[in-house]
Amino acid sequence: MKTLPSREDILRALVAWPSVSSSDVRFDQSNRAMVERLAEFAEAVGFTVRVMPVSADGQKLNLVARIGEGDGGLVLSGHTDTVPWDASAWSTDPFALEATDDGRLYGLGSADMKGFFACALHAARAFSAGSLKRPLTLLGTADEESSMDGARALVSEGVVRASYAVIGEPTGLVPVRKHKGVAMQRLRVTGRSGHSSDPSLGRSALEGMHAVIGALLGYRDELAVAPRDDSFAVPVTTMNLGRIAGGDSPNRICGSCELDIDLRPLPGVSIRALREELSRRSVEAIAGRELSLVVEELFDGVPAFETAADARLVQAAEEAIYATPDDPLVNWAESDLRAAFVAADLAHVTVESQTTQTEARITPALLTRWFTPAAPGDRPSYSQRLAESLNADELAAVESLYRNTLTGRTVSWRTVTAYLLAR
Numbered sequence: 001m002k003t004l005p006s007r008e009d010i011l012r013a014l015v016a017w018p019s020v021s022s023s024d025v026r027f028d029q030s031n032r033a034m035v036e037r038l039a040e041f042a043e044a045v046g047f048t049v050r051v052m053p054v055s056a057d058g059q060k061l062n063l064v065a066r067i068g069e070g071d072g073g074l075v076l077s078g079h080t081d082t083v084p085w086d087a088s089a090w091s092t093d094p095f096a097l098e099a100t101d102d103g104r105l106y107g108l109g110s111a112d113m114k115g116f117f118a119c120a121l122h123a124a125r126a127f128s129a130g131s132l133k134r135p136l137t138l139l140g141t142a143d144e145e146s147s148m149d150g151a152r153a154l155v156s157e158g159v160v161r162a163s164y165a166v167i168g169e170p171t172g173l174v175p176v177r178k179h180k181g182v183a184m185q186r187l188r189v190t191g192r193s194g195h196s197s198d199p200s201l202g203r204s205a206l207e208g209m210h211a212v213i214g215a216l217l218g219y220r221d222e223l224a225v226a227p228r229d230d231s232f233a234v235p236v237t238t239m240n241l242g243r244i245a246g247g248d249s250p251n252r253i254c255g256s257c258e259l260d261i262d263l264r265p266l267p268g269v270s271i272r273a274l275r276e277e278l279s280r281r282s283v284e285a286i287a288g289r290e291l292s293l294v295v296e297e298l299f300d301g302v303p304a305f306e307t308a309a310d311a312r313l314v315q316a317a318e319e320a321i322y323a324t325p326d327d328p329l330v331n332w333a334e335s336d337l338r339a340a341f342v343a344a345d346l347a348h349v350t351v352e353s354q355t356t357q358t359e360a361r362i363t364p365a366l367l368t369r370w371f372t373p374a375a376p377g378d379r380p381s382y383s384q385r386l387a388e389s390l391n392a393d394e395l396a397a398v399e400s401l402y403r404n405t406l407t408g409r410t411v412s413w414r415t416v417t418a419y420l421l422a423r
């Protein structure tokens, strides 16, 4: 392939290759064809492309594409997979991109987040290896919607070392610089079963769990007060009691009971500290009952993260989006860029960066799926089981945003590009 197709044609090609990932094996698919297509587009732009197997069978792949050499630089990161689709929500073929009269493009993954790749590829056309002092890296990860194994593989292999990363998740065109973490725990209370006619024969795990739940809800009440961060729609650390199971019969003393909970810590609240505190309180709640308690992780968990509001990348993205065309500090590539941003009801820009002077390795949090909603309706993660689309104008607007960001058209970004670009 010599020339890069239009943004819309790239999106059409990427949407056409199904790449559903799901922890339910009935829906899970390979992303190989989609990644190979993406690799062709990246090569047409001038990227040096590496396709990395993530799964042993080679059916799940990461794409690592680079212009320029060395550590540091900027990463544009997206995931190549989509969620499964609900056929009843689609009046069109989810894999045939369809433009509608109201200017939207319908297709599975159009917003979350194959559209991002079309924008990033076009923005990257401005660069060649010789023009860069630091590398520009495009990442396409596997299985973000299920196991996050693609991002984990990049981190564990230390493939990418960058100073800045922009993650193209849909956010309502609001730069998002922090998000909550997530952890899921299982608490299991074990007692001794026995016949119901003589309670002294057993030790009820179910009644012990009742005490544990009381302790957890008390802890949750405290977390609902502090710490607090009003920039989140839900400004506190949350705890959800999501599943409980125990006992086998009304005439038996319950010997075992387990409870699954979900925790969403604010930045600054560590998962480990939460776990230790809820364990301590739970053990205390069942003291003296001859019951035991075990707490186990249901998955590895993802810590909360926050990039400082005054980080250069955050400021650059905010200027690019919020500044007016009259602002002499900002030179828009297209006169209607701001109107397009304002009009857009979906976005592709999530901002994240390493703010340290050193070129720290990308952490899992940088490559993870969680993001702060701009408005509830804007989140494809919630709406994507309905027909998914994006505004066609956004493709141009977002490409311009990336390009302006990359070429230093915003003031604070110039300090970054002085570092990124050759003199």
Ligand SMILES: [Zn+2]
Residues within 6 Å of the ligand: 079, 112, 113, 169, 170, 369
């Ligand atoms: Zn996504």
